[in-house]
Amino acid sequence: MLLGETIGVALGALRANKLRSFLTMLGVVIGVGAVIAVVALGRGAQESVNARISALGTTLLTVQPGQIYAPGGVSSGNDRAPMTVADAKALDSAGSVVAAVEPEMQKQLQVQYLNTNTNTTILGTTPNYLDVRKYTMAEGKMFTAGDDRASRSVAVLGAAIPDNLGVPAASLVGQNVRIGGFLFQVIGVLASKGSSGGFGNPDDQVLIPLTTAQFRVFGTDRVRQIGVLAASEAEIPNAMAAIQKTLRRVHRLRVGIPDDFQIRNQADFLNTLGETTQIFTFLLSGIAAVSLLVGGIGIMNIMLVSVTERTREIGVRKALGATPKNILLQFLIEAVVLCLLGGVGGILFGWAAAFALAKFGNFNTSVAPSSILLAFFFSGFVGILFGVWPARRAAGLDPIQSLRYE
Secondary structure, X not given: OOHHHHHHHHHHHHHHOHHHHHHHHHXXXXXXXXXXXHHHHHHHHHHHHHHHHHHOOOOEEEEEEOEOEXXXXXXXXXXXXXXXXXXXXXXXXXOOOEEEEEEEEEEEEEEEEOOEEEEEEEEEEOOOHHHHHOOOEEEEOOOOHHHHHOOOOEEEEOOHHHHHHOOOHHHHOOOEEEEOOEEEEEEEEEOOOOOOOOOOOOOOEEEEEHHHHHHHHOOOOEOOEEEEEEOOHHHHHHHHHXXXXXXXXXOOOOOOOOOOEEEEEHHHHHHHHHHHHHHHHHHHHHHHHHHHHHHHHHHHHHHHHHHHHOHHHHHHXXXXXXXXXXXXXXXXXXXXXXXXXXXXXXXXXXXXXHHHHHHHOOOOOOOOHHHHHHHHHHHHHXXXXXXXXXXXXXXXXXXXXXXXXX
């Protein structure tokens, strides 16, 4: 039996049982589609995080409170050494290797305008926030150093706040809003930076002067973090050393006592978030791959049933000169074709799912060509893996016994 004839017989057998063939390859469709959608979701989140962190600039350093170390070790996993406005002022005079210092206080509060309100992040910071964090203004202006010194009640809204309040951004400039019960005048609206696919929205925040936050709204001098710009990329190690030296002196840490603060650069954030995203992607991909395995087992089960049903047919083919190799190849082709068709359907399903997640779920997704090729070839491998046993069983049938089979 020629190869072309063998392929024709295999495809004819699949066409003769269209519904069964469709239901059989449905498991492969779901498995391949799930894997592609999950990988696209993880890859999109990774790209979004990378873009957001890179947009902050390569010279940005972030200083955060560290754990408190007592003589017997760490006091508590939740206890953090306090960082205050005084620390930021000390860093401001750390030397020429430090180009800018931007402290941040943060709290979740309600913002109210007329009869609408929204809960958002209130950020007490300094006027150089735009330069340090790479933001631009869409409407109005940023508050000044004079506003900060005078503790004025002025606010700059993130790009998402007007939408949350249901008011055009231009219409809010010059209006009064209530933040945590205090009246503030809106003097500007930031340009959008875009969401980050589940890792927080940089547009959902309100900026107020640091001293206003310190003395009127938050009632504390503790800061959440301090952004420090190094003078250049080459000066980053020197800037980190200057920050460490300054804060150890301000915090009066003796030699041998670990730092009670953390200094992070953008590479650290990229590596940490990248590793976290990769772990979740592998985990979800593994779960999704289980459905592909189940689909392969379903194909093997149906092929075994098919061998039993077509025992007499196999006996006739062998009596007419078909060799065991021809029979094996016929059933193997049937299994591989089922899986490859399921793989193509799964690719389309996964692509559609990734598109739907991006359009309707506001997730960042990115379908990699490599994941499509991998899914397609893996579906073929599943067909071979789970089709060999039924094919070998069909090829090993005795032609005389097969012809007697009822």
